Amino acid sequence: MVRDPARRRCFGPEIWFAGVAMHLAMLAAFLYAPQDVSGEAQRIFYFHVPSAWVAFLAFFVTVIASIAVLAKRSMWWDSLAVSSAEIGTLFCTMALVSGSIWGKAAWNVWWVWDARLTTTFIVWLIYASYAVLRMNTPSAERSARFAAVYAIVGFASVPLTFLAIRLWRTQHPPAVVMGGDGGGLEPKMLHALLFCVGAFTVLFVAFLRGRFRLEQLRRATQ
């Protein structure tokens, strides 16, 4: 990374690439993908699923960075952890809101307690608790260590959360079943979805880099 913080740029060239990709993703979602039997509202899925994907990807990055923080006692990795966590929170919020809107549009319910959406909600809660923990730990070094531990423990619990709710749901079959996002997709829909996932991933990387540089600058100038 550049030595002199004042000369660094916030975003690299990847942000332009991300911008283009996101616009193309919108085109893919509305023009390339055929309309689903359930109506126009189904198109929300093309941005809802990638948002959730990035939320989980960001969590994964935060955990990897957290392990590195503990193993190497490195604040560089801590900058990465906090950046990824913040972006993850953003995309998780987007996933929940878009999921809720889609539910309302397609099945007239604002919320469904199915395994995927509920697990996403729990991930959001873990992100929020992570932020609260960081806010309340005054020492930077402790904040890094504690947050790292929390991220790792939280990450261990998430797959179990999914399993628990899955088990719960098989015993309490829901009245409404949210559309599958893997089974029974037409090829064109799958292409569009994959493209959107790719675009969102590029956006994630661009934001991550920017947020990381911002964090490094913030720490350097404190």
Place this chain on the structure above:
Amino acid sequence: MSWLSAVLCLAVKDVRHELRTREALASMFVFSLLVIVLFHFGFSDLGAGATAFAPGALWVTFTFSAMIGLSRSFAVEELNGCLRGLLLCPHDRSVVFAGKMLGATASIAAVSTVALVLFVILFNLPVLSQLWLLWLVMLLGVVGIASVGTVFSAMTTGTRMRQTLLPVLVLPVILPLVVFGMQVTARIIDSTPGGGIGGGMLGMVLFDVILTTVGMLTFEHVVVE
């Protein structure tokens, strides 16, 4: 001193302290009673009777009284700088973790056992023959809550918002355990034939094993001075 005897020594010290001062045990117990009363008045209009809300009420009791017990777990050490003394012992950090976890499990389980019995009596739950199974499920839950809670309790003694921060940190992480627990409890109370509690109990055991391992591995990073 072997690892096991060091762990037991620490756990016994904590339990003895709780028995002597009775602070945490008393508040946990009173809390359980309050939950019983509240749930009765809150849900007594349900046609199905207590069996409908008993699993939820029970697990709310277990979980939140565990929060009370856990927040004291490390606060106790803070008072006379005891934590530093503990850390100076010629054993690795896993002893402190295991000892604290065991002590917390014992206290919480004791209160939860009383709460469970009271629930069964006050709500006339038809489960006397299955009480041992309910108790076992409760214990599996308490072990998991104690493992996660011990790590986070050690964390929050250093932070500003101690008592409110601990539930915020613990609850999202122990959710699967509580969901499994409520599921299994409900099936036991309903005496659903064909079992179906195997999956839930396996889930709880899995949670306990994974989270205790992760907790033990990460604990040393929380108590570094």
Place this chain on the structure above:
Amino acid sequence: MTYVIAAYGFIGAAISVYGLAMYARFRRLRAAAKDVSDE
């Protein structure tokens, strides 16, 4: 259809606001850092 606009609108707004806020904060910090290093 309004639901689709609401969902995409929310996502678009969230991304844009976050990106711009990040950029603005970076510029402010960089300017402050420059002031200090110029002294």
